[in-house]
Amino acid sequence: MSQVGVHIDSGIKAVLFGLFIYAVGFESGPQFFRSLGRQSLREISMAAVLALSGLLTVLVIARVFHLDKGLAAGLAAGGLTQSAIIGTAGSAIEKLGLSPEATQAMQANVAIGYAVTYIFGSFGAILVCVNLLQWFMRRDIREDALQAEQEQLQGVRLYAQGESSALPDIVGRVLRVTRPGLTVQAIEGDAGASGVTVERVRRGGAEIGVTASMTLEVDDLVLLVGRRGPVVAQAGQIGVEERHAEDLDLVMVQRDVSIANPQYLNRPVGEIVTHLSADVRHGVFALALLRAGSPVPMKADTVVLPGDMVTLFGASADIQRAAQSVGPVILPSDKTDFVYHGLGISVGLLIGLLVVRAGPVPITLGSGGGALLSGLIFGWWRSRRHTAGNLPTAASTLMRDLGLAGFVAMVGLQSGQQAVHTILDQGVKLFLLGVLVTVIPLLIAMLFGRYVLRYRNVAVFAGALTGARSANPAFGEVLDKAGNNVPTVPFAITYALANVFLTLLGPLIIAFA
Template structure:
C-alpha cells in the first residue's frame, strides 16, 4: 500500500485513469434496474483514491471540461435553436420555468440550512443530476477573490454535497415522474399515448433490427394474361393500389432481359415484375391473386439502409404524410427517426413532423436513397474521421469570448471560458445542422468528448477533494441528504402541475416534457416503458436542449446568489 501511495503521488496521471477504470466498471453494474452511473461511480472512486493526498494540476480538468461542454452544446444546438425559434416555443418556455424552479428551490434550501457556497453548488448539482454545473461553479468560486485555503475548502465541499444528493436525484426524479406523476395528475399513460398516436394517424409499429421478420421486402410476380395492370404504365399501376398502400415496381423481366422500371414503362402480360413494399401489403394485396415466382437475378437489386441528416428548409415542419407525395419519396421507406442529443426515437406516424437536425433512416434502392437524400439533406455515412481543426478552433473562439469580463460597478460579469465553450458548441452545432459540409464529429467521438471529458473532470475534482470528503460527510451527511430530497422533489412536482394546468400539454407528452426540462433520461426510459410507447419522447428533445444548457449555467448563478 505504501508503494501504491508513493507511485500515485509521483505519477498522478495513473490515479486519473484508475478512477476512470473503476468508475466505468462499477457504474456499468446495475441492481434491480438501478446503477450509480459512470459519473457518480468515478467520483466516489476518485474520492477514495484521493485519500492518498495526490496533487493534480487544475489545467487537466479545465481542458477536458471545455471539451465536454463543447460536445454538449454541439449535440443540442439544432434542437435548442429550433425550440426557441419555432413551434417548440411553448416547450422551450416551460423548460425555462422548470429550470428556474430547479434553481430557486436548492438555493433557498441552502440558505435555510446555512450551507456555504461549495456545499450549495454541490447540493444543486446532485439534486438536479447536472454534474456539468460543477465546472462553471468552480470557475465562479475561483473568481470570488478568496484566500487560496478558503477557496480550496469551498471547492472540496462541492463534490461531497454532490455525491450525497445525487443518488436520490437520479432515483427520485424517475420515480416522481414515471410512477407518482401519472397518479397525481390523473393520467392514464397507455390510453393517452394511444389517443395521441391516433391523432397523428398512427398504429403499432412491428418488427425491427435483429428479427427474422422484415418490414420491407422485394418480391417477384408474373403478370397474368388477364391481369388488371396489363397495358398500364408503372405510374398508373402503382397509383391503383388501395389508399394507404405504398408499393413500387422496381424492375421487370421481359423476354429474358431485365430492365429498370420507369414511371412511363408499359406493363405487358408475361412480364415478371419486382415489387417492393411492406411485407403485410405485399401479402394482402398481391399474394392471393398474384403469380409469385423465384427470380434471384431480377431481385438482385442494390438496396441499402442509410442515415440522412435533415437540413432542407423545404421539408422542415412537413408531416410524413406530406413528404410521402414528393417525387423523391418513390421507392423509399422510413425505418427510424432520431432527434436531439439523446437521439430520442420519434414515432413514425402520418402526422409526425420532420425538423432540421433530425436523423432519419431510409431504406430503398441505392439510386432512390441517393435521390431522397438530396431532397431531405445529406447522407450521414459512417466515418471515423473528426474535423479536429473545426473542434479546436471553435473551442478556442468560444473560450476567448467567454474569458472577457464586463464590469458593472464592482460586479464582474463573464461567461467564463466554460460558458463560452458551451455557447460555441450550440452555435456551431446548429450551423452544421444547416450546412453539414464541415465540422463533422462522428457519434463515437461526441460520446467520448461527452462522457470521458466530463469524467476526467470529475476524477480530478474527486481526487483533489478526497482528503476533506469524510469530514464534510460527517458534518453534513443526514441533513444534506434530506435537503437533497426537498430540492429534487419540489421543482418536479410544481413543474408537473404547471405543465398540465398552465401550458396544457397533451397528457401523452406532458411527463416527457418535464423529464426533458430536468434532463433526466432515466425518467424518460421509465415513462416510455410504462406508456408502452415512444410518444413521451416527443416532448423530451426541445426541453432537454434548453434544460441541459440552463441547468449547466445555473452552477455559476448558484455561486453568485449564495456568495
C-alpha cells in the same frame, strides 16, 4: 486515493469537463433551438420554472443556514442531479479573485455538497415524477400513454432496434407475364406515378435493357418494385408470381439525403411531389422525412424546412440521380470531424473567458458554460448542414461519459482530504438540505404544470417534468411505466432546455449566494 497525497493538475480537469459539456450541448443543440417556438411554450415554461425555483430554493437555504458559495453550488449540483454545475460553479469561483487556497477550498465544498446530496437527488426524482405525480393527477401513466400514442406520432410508426414490420411498405415481386401487349409505361404510369417500377426484365434466359416504350412478351420475367398496395394490384394484371428467381434480384439501397435545393424548401410535400420531374421521381421511393433526427409525418400539407432530410429507397443509380436534384447524400460514417469539433470546443473556452460585472459581482459562463453554449450552436449548425461536423453516437457517448467520469474523479482527488472532515461535521445537515433542494422545485413545477400549463395527460406530464429536471433515472422509470415512447417527445424538449438552464445555475449561485 486523495488521502495518500495524490495530486492532479487542474488543466486535466478543465479539458475533461470541456469534452463532457460540449458533447452534451452538441447532442441537445438541434432539439434545443427547435423547441424555441410557440408550439413548445408549455415545455419551455416548465423547464424555466423548475430551474428558477431550484435557484431560489438554493439561495434561500444558503442564506438561512449560512452556507458558503461552494456548498450552495454543491447542493444544487447534487440535489438537482446536474453534474455540470460542478464545473460551471468551479470556473466561476476562479473569477472571484480569492487566494489559491481559498479558491480550492470553495471548489472542494462544491464537490462535497454534490457527493452528499446526489443519491437522494436521483432517487427522490423517481418518487416525485412517477409515484407522487400519478397520485396527484389521479391518472395512470400507462393508460394515458396508450391514449396519446396515436395523437403524438400522427401515424408515424417507430420501430426499436431489431424490430421491423411484417408488412413492409416497399416490396419486390418477380412475375411471369401472361398478358400480351403490356408496355413498361402502362405498368409504371407517368414516371412511376403508379407507385411501382419495372427494374429488370428477362427474356429467353437473357436480361434485356428496360425502357419506357418496351412491350413485354408472354413468358417474360419482370422484377416489379414499389409500394405494397400498387404492386399487389399490378401483379394481378401482369401475370403470375414466380417463387424462385434469384438471378433477377437487385441490390437496393436506403440513403438519407439532405434537402438542400431551395426549390424544395418551405413548400408542402404534396406540392413538391406534383412538380417533381420524371428523372427525379422514377425508381425512387421516399420512406421518411427527418427533422433534427426525428421522423416527421410525410403528409401532403407537411412543409419541408431547411435542415430536413429525406430517406430515399431505390437502386443505387436512381438514388444518385435523385440526389443531384435534392441535395447531398449523407452516408453513415464512424469518422469524427475533429477539425469541426476542435473549433467548437475552442470557441466555447474563449466564450468562457468573458466576464460581465453587475456592480461588484462578476458573472461569467466559465469554461463549462461557454463549451455548453458552443456545443448548442455547433450542434444546431450540424443539423442544418449535414455534410460537416460528423460525430458518431459512440464517439459522443465516449466524450460525455469519459469526460464526466474523469472530471468528477479529478475533483475527488483534489478535494478528498477536506471532504472527509466536512462530511463528518455537516453530513446529516447537508443531506437533509439536499432533500429540500430535490423535492421543493419538483413540487413547484408539478403544481405549475397542473394548474397553469393545464397538463392533463400524465404520461406527457411525466416526460416534461423529468426532462425539466434532467432526471435520467426517473425518465427511465417513466418509460417503463408507459410501455411506449410517448413521454419521449416532451422529455426531449425540456431535457435540452434543462441542460442549459440548470448548468447555468452554477455561475448564478456563485454570484448571488
